[in-house]
Amino acid sequence: MVDLVLAKDLTVGYQGRPQWSGANFQVLHGEFAAVIGPNGSGKSTLLKALTGQVGLISGELRIDGLDVGEGRRKIGYVPQRRNLDQDTVITSREFALLPHRARRLINRSKSERAASEALVEESLRSLGIADLADRSISTLSGGQLQRVYIAQALSQQPELLLLDEPLSNLDIRASAQLAKSVSELVRGRKVGVMLVAHDLNPLLPYLDKVLFVANGRVVCGYPDEVLTTERLSDLFELSVEVVRDSSGRIAIMGDFSEAHHA
Amino acid sequence: MLNNQVLLAANSTSSFSFNIIYDLLVMLRYPFMRNAFIAGSAVAILAGAVGYFIVSRRSSFAAHALSHVGFAGAAGAVVVGLTPLEGLLGFTTVGAIVMGALGKRGELRDSQIGIVLSFMLGLGVLFISLYQGYASEAYSILFGQILGISNASVIFTVGSAVVLLVVMRLALNLLLFASFDEEVANSQGVPTRLISYAFLVVVAVTVAVAVQIIGVLLIFSLLVTPAAAAIRMSGRPRIAILASTTIALLITWIGLFVGFYQPYPVSFFITAFGFAFYLLTRLKPFADRFVVQS
Numbered sequence A: 001m002v003d004l005v006l007a008k009d010l011t012v013g014y015q016g017r018p019q020w021s022g023a024n025f026q027v028l029h030g031e032f033a034a035v036i037g038p039n040g041s042g043k044s045t046l047l048k049a050l051t052g053q054v055g056l057i058s059g060e061l062r063i064d065g066l067d068v069g070e071g072r073r074k075i076g077y078v079p080q081r082r083n084l085d086q087d088t089v090i091t092s093r094e095f096a097l098l099p100h101r102a103r104r105l106i107n108r109s110k111s112e113r114a115a116s117e118a119l120v121e122e123s124l125r126s127l128g129i130a131d132l133a134d135r136s137i138s139t140l141s142g143g144q145l146q147r148v149y150i151a152q153a154l155s156q157q158p159e160l161l162l163l164d165e166p167l168s169n170l171d172i173r174a175s176a177q178l179a180k181s182v183s184e185l186v187r188g189r190k191v192g193v194m195l196v197a198h199d200l201n202p203l204l205p206y207l208d209k210v211l212f213v214a215n216g217r218v219v220c221g222y223p224d225e226v227l228t229t230e231r232l233s234d235l236f237e238l239s240v241e242v243v244r245d246s247s248g249r250i251a252i253m254g255d256f257s258e259a260h261h262a
Numbered sequence B: 001m002l003n004n005q006v007l008l009a010a011n012s013t014s015s016f017s018f019n020i021i022y023d024l025l026v027m028l029r030y031p032f033m034r035n036a037f038i039a040g041s042a043v044a045i046l047a048g049a050v051g052y053f054i055v056s057r058r059s060s061f062a063a064h065a066l067s068h069v070g071f072a073g074a075a076g077a078v079v080v081g082l083t084p085l086e087g088l089l090g091f092t093t094v095g096a097i098v099m100g101a102l103g104k105r106g107e108l109r110d111s112q113i114g115i116v117l118s119f120m121l122g123l124g125v126l127f128i129s130l131y132q133g134y135a136s137e138a139y140s141i142l143f144g145q146i147l148g149i150s151n152a153s154v155i156f157t158v159g160s161a162v163v164l165l166v167v168m169r170l171a172l173n174l175l176l177f178a179s180f181d182e183e184v185a186n187s188q189g190v191p192t193r194l195i196s197y198a199f200l201v202v203v204a205v206t207v208a209v210a211v212q213i214i215g216v217l218l219i220f221s222l223l224v225t226p227a228a229a230a231i232r233m234s235g236r237p238r239i240a241i242l243a244s245t246t247i248a249l250l251i252t253w254i255g256l257f258v259g260f261y262q263p264y265p266v267s268f269f270i271t272a273f274g275f276a277f278y279l280l281t282r283l284k285p286f287a288d289r290f291v292v293q294s
Helices: A043-050 A068-074 A092-101 A110-126 A142-155 A172-189 A201-206 A229-236 A256-261 B002-013 B020-028 B031-056 B060-079 B084-101 B110-130 B136-143 B151-170 B172-180 B182-187 B192-214 B225-233 B237-261 B266-293
Strands: A005-014 A017-027 A032-036 A056-063 A075-078 A160-164 A192-196 A209-214 A217-221 A241-244 A250-253
Touching: A005 A043, A017 A043, A017 A056, A017 A209, A032 A043, A032 A172, A032 A201, A043 A056, A043 A068, A043 A160, A043 A192, A043 A209, A056 A068, A068 A075, A075 A142, A075 B182, A092 A110, A092 A142, A092 B172, A092 B182, A110 A142, A142 A160, A142 A172, A160 A172, A172 A192, A172 A201, A217 A229, A229 A241, B020 B031, B020 B237, B031 B060, B031 B151, B031 B172, B031 B192, B031 B225, B031 B237, B060 B084, B060 B110, B060 B136, B060 B192, B084 B110, B084 B192, B151 B172, B151 B192, B172 B182, B172 B192, B182 B192, B192 B266, B225 B237, B225 B266, B237 B266
Parallel strands: A017 A217, A032 A192, A032 A209, A075 A160, A160 A192
Antiparallel strands: A005 A017, A005 A056, A209 A217, A241 A250
């Protein structure tokens, strides 16, 4: 089977200036990968490279064997920020239907409309928010809103789900619940996930792979293999300490910013 | 002033009878009232639909600024012997293109827009002072001249409204996606920048035709008030757009009707009924709570 995401010697950045370079990684169908690293290291850039919003400077990036332009059709994307506020009055159902309706300008057949609506209903239900379908998204809590965003992405039946910091505004309990829901949903559907996070701990029970982005580099591997003091210190050529407590929670310590600017 | 004189002359021969059908028929006997109804209806439908996106995209200030740009254009056109509509269209369209060129969501750049807005208003004042004709021209641009619309303007207004509404219907799904979820639309290859640009041009033409009806200073009453009220009524975009156009139509019709039988400006009635609709939608949640409690 072809890798879901395959990067070979990949360099990505803005206006010809690399944000990170020489990246080699792969994500398989159905794998749950966390993308972690310090602020400004280029985690979101990685997701935007996959959706074609950031240009590749060199190297190769393929999605299910296709180049980014074609492959991005297989992606469900939940960006870090959305330009929404209290005055954004649209129901959760209508919001989730937006990308479906935009696929055809006019005259979608009755069966097409029904199929889209059924997919959206099913996604809302599977994320436990069917009762919020008729509520305006401006009235939802952060956790509920993230579930609406993920339902929108999943309803498009993606093969790859890109989630940019979906846990950042949630408390510990809500983070754990959302991580569990996403994991259960994607496992059942064989959907690959790349999830950007600052705190790896809510994801640990579900993770297959970690992409660590720092100092202009991307390191990919299995959590136990990558997240060790020796490996990260060696890779980034600075003093990094990976600490695990008795329950398996991880903390990664090291001043990546100084090394990056040095 | 000329329009008010026309209206007063009409009023002197017609008074309100409380038989609505009869009163309507009397009113529509006058060609200027027929023109006002046709152009007013076309502008109301267009402004109601475009207004929904202005409010949803939080571009109200940009629309307001375009109307002030149009003021300078209309006043300048009168000075050089063109019609105010020609000046309005020219200036608002160029204004929209410049605003679009400001970059991503250029319409959101409040301070830059505010600076251009005040300069354009100043320019308009200069043009008005240079104009040797009647002060009524300036009054019309600022407060609308719905009762003085020529046949040619009616044809242009209806034609523009039909073309823009067809374009918006064709692009409706993309426009909704780009307006509510720009980041995801962008990631799926939707040309959000181009849509933003095109939308500003649609707003520019809408402002130009709406200024004839309601004037530069009162344009919000057709472009923003009905949409803001409609958005509070439904979270389903298609229903909210329908509600917005219906409210805009109703306040225009009622405003014209009441204005015909009263000695006060039609623009005032349109703004007043729009405000009343908006207040009603604001009061609805309180009313619902009261009903539930009692």
